[in-house]
Amino acid sequence: MAFASKLLRDKFGLAGVVILLVLVFVAVFGPMLAPYNPEAQKFGLLLPPSSHHLMGTDSLGRDVLSRVISGTRVSVSVGVGVALLGGSLGVLLGLVAGFFRGWVDDLISRAVEIQWAFPELIAALVIVTILGNGLVNVIIAISFAYVDDFARLVRGETLRLRESDFALAGRVLGMPRRTILAQEILPNALGPIIVQGTVAVGFGILGEAALSFLGLGVAVNTPTWGLILSDGRDFFQTAWWLAVFPGLAIMITVLGTNFFGRALQRTLGTQEVSVL
């Protein structure tokens, strides 16, 4: 409780929590909130924002607000999926490398380094091409780029924690290494992992937007924020609302995850995540 109130007293923390709560609400209740069917092509083409269409209509006569609301669920799923998948893989690799050291560490560190040499978006492009479109494939493709962030972070934490008194005590008591890793080291490294995970949700959403913009996103007929922007590409110079609103949705969401991550980092007193 003390932790929560400390987090909420930070103005970034409060803003982050509010943004993320609204987002989860929209993602869950989206279909009930949307004023129209997001796929219905029954309105005038490229109508500017008005009281009937708060965000205007697109080139096929669809209501942009309804599409942005319906896109929330997919965009957020991609972000969370990237944090979970990239996070689990990276955490596992980092734990193993940091705990066993020696050749295992060398092997993992070299592999991570090679992965790192692939430009993130380009790797995602090629992976989607291999696997095909679809929510899960897009998540896999984007996650690939963020495994190294988690692996480096957790490796460092593990190297530090394995020499701590409680890990040594576990070894003296004859605990199996798996138990020491899972019950002593991992819980103590959780703070920075959660901060990194929060930031990764935002990066995942940005990655999806970029892939969709290049036409390699979740699917051609599932509206995501990136796809709505991409659909508006040929028309936004005369219809500014096609560019402004979906982009704002992305920016506010990612700001929310970054605010939250930053506040979390300060509250937990961890300094490991470099960017914020």
Add this chain to the structure above:
Amino acid sequence: MLLYTVKRVIHAAIVVWAVATVVFFIVRLVPGGPVAALLGPEYTAKAAVAMEHRLGLDQGLWIQYVKYLDHLVHLDFGNSAAGGASVSTVLAEAFPRTASLTVVGLVVGLLLAIPLGVRAARQSSRFAGPVAGAVGLVGLSLPTFWLGMLLILFVAVKLQVLPAYGYEPLSAGIGPWLSHVILPGLCLGVWYAAPLVLITRSSMIETLREPYIQTARAKGLSDSVIVVKHVLPNAFIPVLTMAGIQTGALLSGAVVTEILFAVNGIGRVLVSAIHNRDYAVIQGVILLISVIFVAVNMVVDLLYAVLNPRIRLAQEA
């Protein structure tokens, strides 16, 4: 220093070889393959066999791999399956455009991030701190291409001062070139500056707290001497790391940005090669970007050693 440089170059070469290998095998996992994509409606079993032979795809995978490495060593990336031009020619034509955007982005980003970050670290500045925080957090939260769309809307459509699309080579004159690269460059630059400004600020603040800075103050050195001689060389090590790491992201960002601004750079080449399943071109583009990235980070590592002799000595020992 020489020993350290040699070690670092060998290390970089190994990473490049590993990347080349991974790229070779990964690209062959792409379903469909170039034969079907290239023949399209003219696909017949006979034509497919002939095409496979022409592209050398009927040989064993290992033979293809060894040939591929041998060609790479001779800087021969093979021929594009579509059109038959050599990949080197395709890249040589497209790369200067992408490089223009990247370099302009780099310059804009550094000019924005470093002075702002350095100012923000000084307690005397009241505005630089919040501005740096805002540029950092907002810059990290925008899709680059969206920033590009907003710039097009405002600068090209509303103010009509710069063209929204296209590219003019530097040989056409500096004016036309700059007018086409400034918007995409600005869009990349803000994005590049975001993490850099945050890291510059925090690294400067940390260094200013060091005891040797207090000693320098106690000696009566002026503020500017302290900053230039003592703070900057130490504070810049993390900034340099971030600047190097972000170069890869900058190149990736250039890919999306150039598609928005209709610049025919390597990003467009890559996306159309992916659609055509043009193995050789996909390989060439990824290798080119990775090599630049590895090389930039190698230079950054070498610069560290220049900035901080302790790193150099530890590595040589």
